[in-house]
Amino acid sequence: MDQSISYSLKIGGQAGQGVKSAGLVFSKIAVRSGYNIFNYVEYPSLIKGGHNVIQTIFSEDVVNSPVQSVNFLIALDLATIKIHQPELVNQAGIVYEEEANYDLGDLSTKTRLFPIPLKKIAKESGAPEIASNYVAMGATVSLLGAEFALLKDLIAEDLAGKDISLIEANQKAAETGFNYAEEKFAFGFEHILQKRDVVSPKMVINGNEAIAFAAISAGLQFASIYPMSPVSNVMHVLAANQRKYGYIFKQAEDEISAINMSIGASFAGARSMTSTSGGGFCLMTEGYGLAGMTETPLVIIEGMRAGPATGMPTWSEQGDLRFILHSHQGEFPRIVLAAGDPKEAFYLTQEAFNLADKYQTPVVVITDKNICDSEQSYEDFDYSNYRIDRGQTTTVIDSEYKRYQITQSGVSPRSFPGFGNHFIGNSDEHTEFGYDTETISDRNAQMEKRLKKLDLCAKEDMAAPEIFGPADADITLVSWGSTKGGVLEALKRHPNVNYVHVKWLSPFPVGPLKEILERAKYLIAVEASSTSQLAGLIREKTGVDILDKLLKNDGRPFFPEEISDRITSVLTSK
Amino acid sequence: MTTLQDLATPITPNFCPGCGNFGIWAAFKNAAVKAGWDNHNTVFTAGIGCHGHMVNFVKLTSFEGLHGRAIPVASGMKFANHALNVFVFTGDGDCLGEGGNHFIHACRRNHNITILLHNNSIYGLTTGQTSPATYKGQKTKSTPDGNPDEPFLVSHLAVAAGATFVARGFTGDIAGLTDLMIAANNHQGLSVVEILQPCVTFNKECSPSFYMENTYKLPEDYDPENKALALAKAIEWGPKQIPLGIIYRQNRPVAESEFPQIAENTLISKEASVRDISELFTKQH
Ligand SMILES: Cc1ncc(C[n+]2csc(CCOP(=O)(O)OP(=O)(O)O)c2C)c(N)n1
Ligand code: SF4
Numbered sequence: 078m079d080q081s082i083s084y085s086l087k088i089g090g091q092a093g094q095g096v097k098s099a100g101l102v103f104s105k106i107a108v109r110s111g112y113n114i115f116n117y118v119e120y121p122s123l124i125k126g127g128h129n130v131i132q133t134i135f136s137e138d139v140v141n142s143p144v145q146s147v148n149f150l151i152a153l154d155l156a157t158i159k160i161h162q163p164e165l166v167n168q169a170g171i172v173y174e175e176e177a178n179y180d181l182g183d184l185s186t187k188t189r190l191f192p193i194p195l196k197k198i199a200k201e202s203g204a205p206e207i208a209s210n211y212v213a214m215g216a217t218v219s220l221l222g223a224e225f226a227l228l229k230d231l232i233a234e235d236l237a238g239k240d241i242s243l244i245e246a247n248q249k250a251a252e253t254g255f256n257y258a259e260e261k262f263a264f265g266f267e268h269i270l271q272k273r274d275v276v277s278p279k280m281v282i283n284g285n286e287a288i289a290f291a292a293i294s295a296g297l298q299f300a301s302i303y304p305m306s307p308v309s310n311v312m313h314v315l316a317a318n319q320r321k322y323g324y325i326f327k328q329a330e331d332e333i334s335a336i337n338m339s340i341g342a343s344f345a346g347a348r349s350m351t352s353t354s355g356g357g358f359c360l361m362t363e364g365y366g367l368a369g370m371t372e373t374p375l376v377i378i379e380g381m382r383a384g385p386a387t388g389m390p391t392w393s394e395q396g397d398l399r400f401i402l403h404s405h406q407g408e409f410p411r412i413v414l415a416a417g418d419p420k421e422a423f424y425l426t427q428e429a430f431n432l433a434d435k436y437q438t439p440v441v442v443i444t445d446k447n448i449c450d451s452e453q454s455y456e457d458f459d460y461s462n463y464r465i466d467r468g469q470t471t472t473v474i475d476s477e478y479k480r481y482q483i484t485q486s487g488v489s490p491r492s493f494p495g496f497g498n499h500f501i502g503n504s505d506e507h508t509e510f511g512y513d514t515e516t517i518s519d520r521n522a523q524m525e526k527r528l529k530k531l532d533l534c535a536k537e538d539m540a541a542p543e544i545f546g547p548a549d550a551d552i553t554l555v556s557w558g559s560t561k562g563g564v565l566e567a568l569k570r571h572p573n574v575n576y577v578h579v580k581w582l583s584p585f586p587v588g589p590l591k592e593i594l595e596r597a598k599y600l601i602a603v604e605a606s607s608t609s610q611l612a613g614l615i616r617e618k619t620g621v622d623i624l625d626k627l628l629k630n631d632g633r634p635f636f637p638e639e640i641s642d643r644i645t646s647v648l649t650s651k
Numbered sequence: 652m653t654t655l656q657d658l659a660t661p662i663t664p665n666f667c668p669g670c671g672n673f674g675i676w677a678a679f680k681n682a683a684v685k686a687g688w689d690n691h692n693t694v695f696t697a698g699i700g701c702h703g704h705m706v707n708f709v710k711l712t713s714f715e716g717l718h719g720r721a722i723p724v725a726s727g728m729k730f731a732n733h734a735l736n737v738f739v740f741t742g743d744g745d746c747l748g749e750g751g752n753h754f755i756h757a758c759r760r761n762h763n764i765t766i767l768l769h770n771n772s773i774y775g776l777t778t779g780q781t782s783p784a785t786y787k788g789q790k791t792k793s794t795p796d797g798n799p800d801e802p803f804l805v806s807h808l809a810v811a812a813g814a815t816f817v818a819r820g821f822t823g824d825i826a827g828l829t830d831l832m833i834a835a836n837n838h839q840g841l842s843v844v845e846i847l848q849p850c851v852t853f854n855k856e857c858s859p860s861f862y863m864e865n866t867y868k869l870p871e872d873y874d875p876e877n878k879a880l881a882l883a884k885a886i887e888w889g890p891k892q893i894p895l896g897i898i899y900r901q902n903r904p905v906a907e908s909e910f911p912q913i914a915e916n917t918l919i920s921k922e923a924s925v926r927d928i929s930e931l932f933t934k935q936h
Contacts, residue, residue: 280935322928344714363717495694496690
C-alpha cells in the first residue's frame with residue numbers, strides 16, 4: 078500500500094441498526110492493524126429511523142478529514158445504496174443484505190457486489206437482528222484481508238458487561254459472515270487492511286472525549302452542564318468517571334444554572350468548567366460576563382453546530398465566532414481559543430484551565446460538530462510537561478484584604494470563602510474590597526484593571542498562528558477550527574500551497590498574523606460560515622482584506638476534494 | 652465567637668426609612684452572633700434588588716451575582732465546600748420571576764442551603780412594578796388597572812416543589828425571625844424562610860400594620876412534619892389568617908450527600924492536581 082493512499086469505507090443504515098458502533102469497531106480494527114483513521118458520522122437528530130452513516134478513512138499516513146469518495150460500502154438498508162451510490166469509486170465494493178432482493182440497476186458492472194444473508198446468519202447464530210452489522214463486518218474483514226481475531230476481540234469489548242451468551246452469539250454471527258465471504262468471495266476485493274509489520278497502540282478518540290479527558294487530567298474539580306448536541310458526550314464522559322477521579326459533575330436545570338453553579342464552585346475554590354453548544358451559550362452569555370466582572374476563573378467549551386435557533390442540531394457550522402467574541406453587554410476580558418482537531422482540543426482545554434486561573438476570567442474553547450463527533454487515531458497524548466497553575470491566591474488572613482486590589486498586572490490574589498478573609502464577589506461595579514461603587518475613580522480603576530489582563534495574556538501566553546506547508550507558497554489558505562482537517566488533506570495534493578491556522582481569537586495575534594498575510598502571494602479564506610467571520614475579524618484587526626473566499630454553510634465539513642478544486646482553478650487562472 | 656462589631660461594614664444601609672429590610676438585616680446579624688457565623692464558616696449570595704444590597708452591610712464573605720441567579724451560585728459553592736453555611740438573600744421578583752426555574756429545581760434537589768426570601772410582593776429596586784407575588788387586582792406602576800395575574804404563595808410553592816424546611820417570618824418580629832434563620836440553617840436540606848417584608852415606598856397594601864393585624868403564630872402543637880397539613884397551612888392567606896413559623900420540615904438526603912467523592916472531605920480540601928489518565932487513554936485503543 079502506497080503510504081499516501083487512503084481508503085474510505087462507509088457503513089449506512091437506519092438509526093438503531095448499530096451503524097455507529099460497527100464503525101467504531103471497524104476503525105479500531107484498522108488501528109490495531111497498524112493504520113491511521115478518521116471517523117466521520119452523519120446522523121439526523123433522531124434516535125430510531127432516519128439515515129445514519131459513519132465513514133472511516135484509513136491510511137498508513139495520518140488522516141485529517143473525511144473525503145467525498147467511497148471505496149467500500151456496507152449497506153444495512155437499501156437507502157444507503159441509493160444515497161451513497163454517487164460517491165462510489167469505480168469497482169467499489171458493496172456488502173449488503175442478500176435477502177432483500179434490491180434492484181441495483183447497473184451497479185453490478187460499476188461496482189463489486191457482495192450480497193450476504195445478513196439477517197439469516199444473525200438469526201441462525203442465535204443473535205438478535207441488530208447483529209447483522211457484525212455479520213457484515215465479518216464479511217468485510219474477510220474481503221479486506223484483516224484478521225478476524227481483531228473483530229472477535231472488539232465485539233467482546235463493544236458488548237462488555239452484557240450477557241456472555243449474547244457476546245458469543247454476536248461473535249458467532251461475525252465469524253459466520255467472515256467464513257461466508259471467505260468461501261464465496263475469496264479475494265473478491267483487494268486486501269487493503271492486512272495487518273502491518275509494526276503496529277503501535279493508538280487511541281481512537283473524538284473531540285468531546287479529548288476535552289473531557291483534558292479536564293480530568295488538568296485537575297477539574299467541578300463541572301455543571303446541560304445536555305445539547307453535539308457536545309453532550311463531554312458530560313457523559315465526565316459523569317461516568319467522576320467517582321473514580323474525585324471531581325463533581327452535576328447536570329443543571331438549564332444552561333443559566335450550569336454556568337452560575339460553575340461560577341459559584343469556582344468562587345469557592347474549585348477548578349470549574351461548563352460545556353454547551355451555541356444555543357446553550359446564548360443562555361450562558363449572562364454568566365459569561367458575570368465571570369468576567371467578578372473575576373472568577375471559568376472554562377467554557379462551546380461546540381458549534383449549524384444555527385441559528387435550533388438550526389441543524391447534528392451538523393456543523395463555524396458561525397459562532399463573532400458571537401463568542403462579543404456576547405454580553407459592556408466590556409470585559411475574555412480569552413477565546415479554537416481547536417482544529419481532538420488533539421488540539423485536548424491541549425487547549427488543559428491550557429484553558431491554567432489561563433482561567435492565571436487571569437481570573439472566562440476562557441472559551443471552541444470546537445464544532447466535526448471535531449466533537451469525529452474520531453481520529455493518536456498515540457496517547459503526552460502531557461508530562463503539564464503543570465497546574467492556579468494563579469495568584471492567598472491564604473493569609475488580612476483584615477484589609479482587597480479582592481480587587483489595583484495591581485500592575487491587573488491580577489489580584491484570590492482568597493476563598495471559609496479561609497477567614499472578608500470579601501465580596503460583586504457583579505455591580507465595585508471597590509477594591511468588593512463593595513458597590515459608582516464613583517468615576519473606582520470605575521475607571523476597575524475597568525482598566527480588568528481589561529489590562531488581556532494585554533498581559535497576549536504578551537505572556539498567546540501563541541502565533543501555525544503555518545502548515547512551505548513558508549513560501551503560491552497560495553496561502555487561512556482558516557480556523559475543524560476546517561484545518563480538509564485543508565491539510567488538500568495540501569497533500571498541492572505542495573506549493575500552505576495553510577495558516579488561527580487558534581487564538583482573543584487576544585488576537587495581530588502582529589504575527591499580519592506579517593504572514595502580507596508576505597503571502599495569494600490568500601483564500603476557507604470558512605464554514607456564510608459571512609466569513611474570521612476573514613472579517615482579520616480585516617478588522619490587521620487591515621488585511623482577504624478577497625478570495627471559499628465558504629460553505631450546509632452543515633457538512635470541507636472535503637479535501639472541494640478545497641483542492643478551488644486551488645487548482647486559482648492556479649490555472651493565474 | 653462573632654460579635655455585632657465583627658459584622659459591621661463601613662457602609663450604612665441605604666434602604667428607605669421604615670423598610671422591612673432593616674428587620675432582616677438585624678435578624679441576620681443577631682442570628683450570626685447567636686450561632687457563631689463568621690468568615691471561617693459562612694458565605695452568602697445575593698440576587699439583584701433592594702435585598703441584594705445586603706452584601707454591603709454584613710461583613711461576611713458574599714457574592715452578588717445576577718438578577719435571579721443567586722441560587723445556582725450558592726449551590727455551586729456548597730458543592731465545592733459543603734463545610735460552609737451557605738445563605739441566599741433573594742427577593743420575590745428575583746427568586747420567582749427571573750429565577751423561578753432555579754428555585755423549584757433547587758427545592759427538588761434539596762441542596763443543603765438556606766434561602767432567605769424577602770417577600771415584599773413588589774419590585775422595589777426598579778421602583779414598584781408588579782411581581783410574581785403581587786396580589787391579584789393590586790395597582791402597581793406596571794398594572795395601573797390592577798394586576799390581572801394570580802400571585803404565587805411562596806411557602807406553598809416551596810413545599811410543593813420539594814423544599815425540606817419551609818418557614819414564614821415577619822420583619823416586625825426580629826426575635827422570631829432570628830430563631831427561624833438559625834433553625835433553617837441547622838436543618839439539613841434546602842430551607843426556605845419566606846420573610847414578609849414591607850416595602851413602605853412602593854407597596855402600600857402590604858404595610859407593616861397590615862401584617863401586624865393579619866399574621867398569627869402557628870400553635871405549639873402544630874405538626875410541621877405532616878405534608879398534607881403543611882400544604883393546607885401554606886395556602887392559608889387572608890384576614891387574620893397568615894400563619895407564621897415553621898410550616899414544613901422533612902428529613903431527606905441532601906444533594907451533596909449523593910456524591911461519595913465528598914463523603915469524607917470537602918471538594919476543595921484536596922488541591923487540584925494533575926491526574927494520571929493513562930487508563931482512560933488505554934480504553935480508547
Ligand atoms: C436581567 C435583568 N433584568 C432586569 C433587571 C432589573 N431589575 C433589577 S431588580 C429587579 C426586581 C427586583 O425585585 P425583587 O427581586 O422583588 O427585589 P426587591 O427590589 O423588591 O428587593 C429588576 C427587574 C436586572 N437587573 N437584570
Ligand atoms: S424600595 Fe421598598 S424594598 Fe426597596 S428599600 Fe425602599 S422600602 Fe425597601
